[in-house]
Every structure is written in C-alpha cells, then in structure tokens.
Amino acid sequence: MGKLLVVGATGLLGRAAIKYFRAKKGWICSGLSRRPHKFRNVEYLAADLLDNPSIEKHHSKLRDVTHILYSALYEMDDLLSGWRHNEQIKTNTKMFENLMNIVSLYSPNLRHISLLQGTKAYGIHVEAMKAPAKEKWPRHNHENFYWNQEDILKRICNAKNWSFNIWRPQVVLGTATGSPMNLVAAIAAYATICKETDLTFYQPLGAPVVTEATDANLFAKALEWAFNEPKAKNQTFNITNGDVLIWHHLWPEICEFFKIPLGPKRNRTLSTTLPKLEKEWSFITNKYGIKQLNLKELVGGSWQFLDRALRDAGPSPSPSIVSTIKIRKAGFSGCIDTSDSLKNCFKEMRREKLIP
Known part of the structure; x- marks a missing residue:
C-alpha cells in the first residue's frame, strides 16, 4: 500500500x-x-x-x-x-x-x-x-x-x-492513444476503415509467426x-499471457468481431497507405459521434509496428517465445487467453468511443 x-x-x-x-x-x-x-x-x-x-x-x-x-x-x-x-x-x-x-x-x-x-x-x-x-x-x-x-x-x-x-x-495488448507500438489501435483502425470503405482486410502472408502477448x-x-x-x-x-499469439490464426476472429469479410493473403505496407486516409477517418468519427481524434492521434507510429508484426517472415520463421517459469515459481499464476485479451481491448476502445 x-x-x-x-x-x-x-x-x-x-x-x-x-x-x-x-x-x-x-x-x-x-x-x-x-x-x-x-x-x-x-x-x-x-x-x-x-x-x-x-x-x-x-x-x-x-x-x-x-x-x-x-x-x-x-x-x-x-x-x-x-x-x-x-x-x-x-x-x-x-x-x-x-x-x-x-x-x-x-x-x-x-x-x-x-x-x-x-x-x-x-x-x-x-x-x-x-x-x-x-x-x-x-x-x-x-x-x-x-x-x-x-x-x-x-x-x-x-x-x-x-x-x-x-x-x-x-x-x-491494451488501450492508449498516440503510442508508437500499439497493435490494438492500429488493427482496430484498419478494420474500421475496411468496414466503412472498399479497402480489403488482407490476411497476413507467409508462414505463421509464433510469439506471445x-x-x-x-x-x-x-x-x-x-x-x-x-x-x-x-x-x-x-x-506473458500464458499462451501464444499467432496473428494468422486470430485474423478470422478479428473479422468476426468487426463484422468484415476475411480478405485474401497478401503482403501490404500499412504504414504508407493508412496514414493517407485521414479524410476517411474524419468521416467515420463524424458519422458515429466518436472522439474527434485523427489517425495520427489515435494510432501514433504503430502502423510501422503492425507492418512488422504481419510481415512475411519466410518459410520457417523463428518463434519469439520467452520462459515464464521464473515468475510462476515465485508465485504469480495470472494468465489470460490472448484472443479474449484482444477482444477486451477492442470493447474498451468502443466504450471509450475511440472506434464505432
């Protein structure tokens, strides 16, 4: 205390x-x-x-x-x-x-x-x-x-x-605005723009990368x-949460949450395309009465981080896994399903009127 x-x-x-x-x-x-x-x-x-x-x-x-x-x-x-x-x-x-x-x-x-x-x-x-x-x-x-x-x-x-x-x-995985490494905000903005425009919510290309959240x-x-x-x-x-994070496997769940179609697998560079859609985002914020933040204020520099997370890492990408044995032996047993964690963050963004 x-x-x-x-x-x-x-x-x-x-x-x-x-x-x-x-x-x-x-x-x-x-x-x-x-x-x-x-x-x-x-x-x-x-x-x-x-x-x-x-x-x-x-x-x-x-x-x-x-x-x-x-x-x-x-x-x-x-x-x-x-x-x-x-x-x-x-x-x-x-x-x-x-x-x-x-x-x-x-x-x-x-x-x-x-x-x-x-x-x-x-x-x-x-x-x-x-x-x-x-x-x-x-x-x-x-x-x-x-x-x-x-x-x-x-x-x-x-x-x-x-x-x-x-x-x-x-x-x-959390909620914040203007952060440089906020995948939740970047994905939520990307999915929302796809839903409101003719942009495609492409799946990640390449072999799945195994990491953690x-x-x-x-x-x-x-x-x-x-x-x-x-x-x-x-x-x-x-x-870490206690399970693994594989964006390839979560993509259909993200589509279901935002009620958008699952696009084909393709490499994309969101850090060069999405920041140009400020006009489209302004229309969305006005249409749904959410907070009047522009994309830069909401997502910060996280488009680059999302590009890295969704990159084609080759046919056999190395896993990014850390051991949590030490903290568990010391007595902390907390955990959460990463899919639930991600959806909870999206829901919190809606409660805070950051996305419709």
Whole structure:
C-alpha cells in the first residue's frame, strides 16, 4: 500500500497500472507525462523527462511517493531503425537518469522502482531469438538503452536501499492513444476503415509467426503481486499471457468481431497507405459521434509496428517465445487467453468511443 507514481502515464502499461491501482483500497496514484492522462481523481504531473526543471517543480508532490513504475519511452519516427540508433539510446538513458536523480533528492519515502524492458533484451531486433528466452541469460551483446537504465537503477537502489523489478513483457495488448507500438489501435483502425470503405482486410502472408502477448491489465496485477512478494524483490521477470499469439490464426476472429469479410493473403505496407486516409477517418468519427481524434492521434507510429508484426517472415520463421517459469515459481499464476485479451481491448476502445 502506498502512493504509486506512474511515469509514462499515457502509454499502454502506464494507463493500465493507473486504472488498476486507483481502484485498489489503500493506494493513491499519480501520473507523470507530457500529455495529460485524463484520469479522474488521479494527480497529473506535467513534465518532460529531458527537462529537469519541469520534473523538479513537482518536488513537493514527490515526497510521499512510495512506488514508481517507469514506463516512459522515446521512439524515433522511423521506429524499426530507431531501435538500434544512438539517438534513441542516449535519449532514453537521459530521461531515466534525470528522473532518478530527482527522486533520489525529493522522495524520502520511496521504497520500490519497477522498470520496463522487453524482448529486445534478448536481441530479437538483432537476430533470431533463442527460445524460450530466460532472464538468467547474460546480456545480449548489442547496444541498448535497457542496459544503461538497468545499471543506473541497480546503482541507485543499492545506494538508497530501495527494491526494484525489471519487467520483460511481450507484445502488449491494451488501450492508449498516440503510442508508437500499439497493435490494438492500429488493427482496430484498419478494420474500421475496411468496414466503412472498399479497402480489403488482407490476411497476413507467409508462414505463421509464433510469439506471445502480454495483457496490460495482467501486467498491472503482476505489478501489485511483486510489490508485496518477498520472492520478487530485486528480480527480473518475463511476463506473458500464458499462451501464444499467432496473428494468422486470430485474423478470422478479428473479422468476426468487426463484422468484415476475411480478405485474401497478401503482403501490404500499412504504414504508407493508412496514414493517407485521414479524410476517411474524419468521416467515420463524424458519422458515429466518436472522439474527434485523427489517425495520427489515435494510432501514433504503430502502423510501422503492425507492418512488422504481419510481415512475411519466410518459410520457417523463428518463434519469439520467452520462459515464464521464473515468475510462476515465485508465485504469480495470472494468465489470460490472448484472443479474449484482444477482444477486451477492442470493447474498451468502443466504450471509450475511440472506434464505432
């Protein structure tokens, strides 16, 4: 119990954590981000993590923070090439370092910091990933801001006697707007446009790629568990739904949900075609009275991420599977069917009037 500061409050996992913990008795939530998080009765701290004064001005509101979830992320406009770009590494490192320096001065009640990583820790963006990937493996030999942030985290937690966790989710399924890696929003917008126009909802081409997903709400439950479980102290955990994610197999279910015909298998580059349909999307938002967000505001840079997820990866693509044995042995048994998770996200987007 305590006060949770969610840094990166408008992202997929940040939003899920706020929604989860604000409903928990004994917890107070604050959200720090550049964009307003728009949660009722949740304190909003407007800050740019590259601008120390914008963080430091909230020093009085940082004093009673007991737990931090750091889910902030900087991505370049060219998402995929940015994953190995020095600018991305330097920027994400500096953002985290700035926050750590300030909370070390102004948060005397802080007890725990949770830091997000992901499967890029296993080099999935560099080469075919060995499966199942395990937390105990040595660092994959490539430049990554994960390692810089992790070193800062461990150094400061050791000095301050704070506990920490490092989390490695797979493909995150949740609801947010303007995120760079939000497959739910990208698929929902694509399906909606297909339903309202003559665009075809093509199936992915090539052999099925076997990967995993992480439900954002499941992650929030794991976070609460780790806050209270001694076996979780200072550990790195993979966290997934417990089954597999194969977009080829989910495509018919997505069609059924949105009541659109299943198109033929074909490669497509949605990141070049869909952003051009702002006029069509504006017509849809006006027709159904949903939130007046343009496609860029809704989907962010996620078209590139969707292109990667649906790519033709060749005749025998390597599976992207991580082991969750460690977290299960430590006592967390949460799971959810990935198909249900995806549909729940679509339903939540409808409740929030993001799609018709």
